[in-house]
Amino acid sequence: MPRILILFAHPRLEKSRINLQLIKDITTIPGVTFRDLYEEYPDFDVDIKAEQQLLLEHDVIVFHHPFYWYSAPPLIKQWIDLVLAHGWAYGSAGRMLEGKFWLQIITSGGPESSYQATGGARFTIREYLIPFEQTARLCKMTFLPPLAIQGTHRMTSEELGIHSRRYQKLISGLADGSIRSEELTPFSYTKDYFESVEGK
Amino acid sequence: MHHDSFFYLALVYLTAAVIAVPIAKRLGLGSVLGYLMAGMLIGPHLLGLIGEEGQDVMHFAEFGVVMMLFVIGLELEPSLLWRMRSAILGLGGLQVAGTAIIIGGLAFLAGLSWQASAALGMILSLSSTAIVLQTLNEKGLIKTTSGQSSFAVLLFQDIAVIPMLAIFPLLAIQTAGTDSASSQTWVGSLPAWLQTVVVLGAVGLIIAGGRFIIRPAFRFIAQTRLLELFTAAALLLVIAIAVLMTTVGLSPALGTFLAGVVLANSEYRHELISDIEPFKGLLLGLFFISVGASINFSLIVADPGSILILVLGLMLVKGLVLFVLGKVYKIGTDQNLIFSFALSQVGEFAFVLFSFALQNGIFDAELTGKMVAVVALSMAMTPLIMTLNEKVLLPKFGTEKTNDREADEIQEDNPVIIAGFDRFGNTVGRLLKANGIGTTVLDNDSDRVDTLRKLGLKVYYGDATRHELLHAAGADKAKLMIIAYEESEKNENLVHLVKKHFPHLQILVRTSDRTESYRLIEQGVDHVYRETLDTALRMGVDAMRMLGIRGxxxxxxxxxxxxxxxTVLKNLSAVRKDKKVYFSMAKSAIAELEDLIQADMADTDLERDAGWDSxxxxxEVLARFQTPPKPEEPKVTS
Known part of the structure; x- marks a missing residue:
């Protein structure tokens, strides 16, 4: 069974209606290690060795964070800078993450319609995530289609419930093997996978 | 028995001290009383192990008092005096003057001469520095209002001894008929006004000597780097001044006190104190033993009623004067009670001043004997009445009583209890309060408690190591217990109590150093906070930045x-148990520093952050290009 590591980063979780709901039932799924990075490292003092050890012990690395300024909150960047070290994660001698999967769960206030060439944000989520995709690639990891939960500003609780259930389904499916990572790769977004599955 | 052999005497005195002092301390009576009781036991009136030669020993041991004054002088930092000037002069001055006048007046009414009355008033106005400071320290009250006020008064009294020693010969000269002691010196034969001139001259001589002779001399001796020579020089200084003063017929104590003050700002202050301290302690102990031995039980037994009345009356007068002054200086009621009771005895200086007054012919031997017994009894009563005050009076009149109404409605469901709210605890408390976290505060400074109450904080006065108080503070429902007393013993007691009765509470403890932290870790406390660590590190950060290292x-x-x-603290805590058996405290501190530095060197990761280091x-990039680059011209281009 693949082991899942969720690296969750939200500097203001206590005020986030969406994310509190999203993580509520995730943390207890068997085979999942849930790490609240802002709780773990309030001083940004990332424990490199501990984090690398955790990476070695898991197969799917999930980054769950709000989409601040078209990117991740700074602790994620701090984590990437320090933990994905040259000679360990990348470089000719760095092969420790080879074959693992990189999955991003993102919440954004703006709706999906905005993240189009013709919309306010002018670029798609996938375009904005190119630096992460390339980081995963440099570390010889497979970048899975992100799960983007968008339009949170105006999201109703029913809609939030749908997203919540999809998120749970995704993680527990990956953890118990009912969803294989390879099944996801043909899609641009994990949402498309769910729509294709649910549409059947 | 070889009653007069030196070794026999040493054997008797030391045995008595070694047995009696620890027992007295265990009983909470303090070391001074222990010595006194040892003296009473071995004295001619009880066991009779020593006889009249006790008087000679007493004269010798009086030198301990001379040394004590030297050390007091050394410890009188001018800046400390200046900071406390209003309390010292106001509270202290009024206490000495008020008590002296009232007691002197009563003595005069009782039929003593005006000289004897004045001397008696002055002597009995003093309190016991040794007993009071020790008692307050043991009860953890020294930093409270009552403790600070007591300290100021004691300081004034210590200084007031000097003019008293200077005035006594003047009082004696008026009764020249009975005086034979002071005429042995040439000063004694001079008229009174000239004696005063000589006093001032001698004072001037010592001040000038301290400035221009003693300091360069010590510098010269210190350069030899022989520790024992420095000790010898320190002793020589004290003895030389004493001899000089005796030759001109003045008090040796006055001289050494002045020399101490003059040297208080010198760089040798701490060395001098630590060199003299053991001699002082030993001689003072000897002195108290001889005083104890000289207490004439037949006088007490002959008239126990009048002695008892004298003791109680004396303490009542002293206590009342203190209480009134405390009111004037707006000390809260229960702090004032502690303050008044703490200082109500007569101090050890009385013994010195009595023998001095006896020599000067101010008192006769009978009055002196009686008064020495009264003074000793008043000292013996101090720990008893302090306990009485704590157990009976404070619960009735103190702040503690005023919280009964709040305690009834169980409003204490604050998640955090803070025990100890001095400069450390109050920072923690303010941070929590600023973030809307309810705290219940326990503190044993009732004035501080009153102030905090007015500001709307839930504050309980009292000793947090009492189970009922913790209960009333809501320890059953709280989540965290923050223990932030300055005294480590108190912290440890509280940890013990909380672990026993409120095991659900998470404990956070303030410690002052590593040793304390180790002890707490051994007790199973996970959250130990060394009070200086973070500040020291911040200072280190600033130092690094000033050297140009980026912030x-x-x-x-x-x-x-x-x-x-x-991590090292936790690791060493485990190792330490074996080590501490082998090393003395001082040595283990050094050994520990060694361990620490070795651990620093072993942890090569202390300087890293490779992720930002290219x-x-x-x-790797250089290696990929086949031609190895020459050092001068790197071939890398992007």
Whole structure:
């Protein structure tokens, strides 16, 4: 069974209606290690060795964070800078993450319609995530289609419930093997996978 | 028995001290009383192990008092005096003057001569520095209002001894008929006004000598780097001044006190104190033993009623004067009660001044004998009445009583209890309060408690190591217990109590140093906070930045160092148990520093952050280009 590591980063979780709901039932799924990075490292003092050890012990690395300024909150960047070290994660001698999967769960206030060439944000989520995709690639990891939960500003609780259930389904499916990572790769977004599955 | 052999006397005195003092301390009576009781036991009136030669020993041991004054002088930092000037002069001055006048007046009414009355008033106005400071320290009250006020008064009294010693010969000269002691010196034969001139001249001589002769001399001796020579020089200084003063017929204590004050600002202050301290302690102990031995039980037994009345009356007068002054100086009621009771005895200086007055012919032997017994009894009563005050009076009149109404409605469901609210605890409390976290505060400074109450904080006065108080503070429902007393013993007691009765509470403890932290870790406390660690690291960060190291790097280096240091603390705590058996305290501190530095060197990761360091990446890129680059012209282009 693949082991899942969720690296969750939200500097203001206590005020986030969406994310509190999203993580509520995730943390207890068997085979999942849930790490609240802002709780773990309030001083940004990332424990490199501990984090690398955790990476070695898991197969799917999930980054769950709000989409601040078209990117991740700074602790994620701090984590990437320090933990994905040259000679360990990348470089000719760095092969420790080879074959693992990189999955991003993102919440954004703006709706999906905005993240189009013709919309306010002018670029798609996938375009904005190119630096992460390339980081995963440099570390010889497979970048899975992100799960983007968008339009949170105006999201109703029913809609939030749908997203919540999809998120749970995704993680527990990956953890118990009912969803294989390879099944996801043909899609641009994990949402498309769910729509294709649910549409059947 | 060889009653007069030196070794026999030493055997008797030391045995008595070694047995009696620990027992007295165990009973909470303090070391001074222990020595006194030892003296009473071995004295001619009880066991009779020593006889009249006790008087000679007493004269010898009086030198301990001379040394004590030297040390007091050394410890009188001018800046401390200046900071406390209003309390010292106001509270202290009024206490000495008021008590002296009232007691002197009563003595005069009782039929003593005006000289004897004045001398008696002055002597009995003093309190016991040794007993009071020790008692307040043991009860953890020294930093409270009552403790600080007591300290100021005691300081004034210590200084007031000097003019008293200077005035006594003047009082004696008026009754020249009975005086034979002071005429042995040439000063004694001079008229009174000239004696005063001589006093002032001698004072001037010592001040000038301290400035221009003693300091260069000590510098010269210190350069030899022979420790015992410095001790010898320190002793020589004290003895030389004493001899000089005796030759001119003045008090040796006055001279050495002045020399102490003159040297208080010198660089040799601490060495002098630590050199003289053991001699002082030993001689003072000897002195108290001889005083104890000289207490004439037949006088007490002959008239126990009048002695008892004298003791109680004396303490009542002294206590009342103190209480009134406390009111004038707006000390809260229960702090004032502690203050008044603490200082109501007569101090050890009385013994010195009595024998001095006896020599000067101010008192006769009978009055002196009676008064020495009264003074000793008043000292013996102090721990008893302090306990009485704590157990009976404070619960009735103190602040504690006023919280009964609130305690009834169980409003204490604050998640945090803070025990100890001095400069450390109050920072923690303010941070929590600023973030809307309810705290219940326990403190044993009732004035501080009153102030905090007015500001709307839930504050309980009292000793947090009492189970009922913790219960009333809501320890059953709270989540955290923050223990932030300055005294480590109190912290440890409280940890013990909380672990026993409120095991659900998470405990956070303030400690002052590593040794304390080790003890707490051994007790199973996980959250130990050394009060100076973070500040010292911040200072280190600033120092690094001033040397040009960039701020972010310095900050992260300090974070890393703190984590490393905390790991080392936990590791060494485990190792320490074996070590502490073998090393004395001082040695183990050095051995520990060694361990620490070795641990620092072993942890090579203390300077890292390789993620932002492109060295290894550069090497790899360089290696990829087949031609090895010459050092001068790197071939790398992007």
């Amino acid at each position: 972010f790097h310095a900050q992260r280096a300090a974070n890393m160092f703190r984590k490393h240091d905390e 060295d290894s990446l550069r090497e």
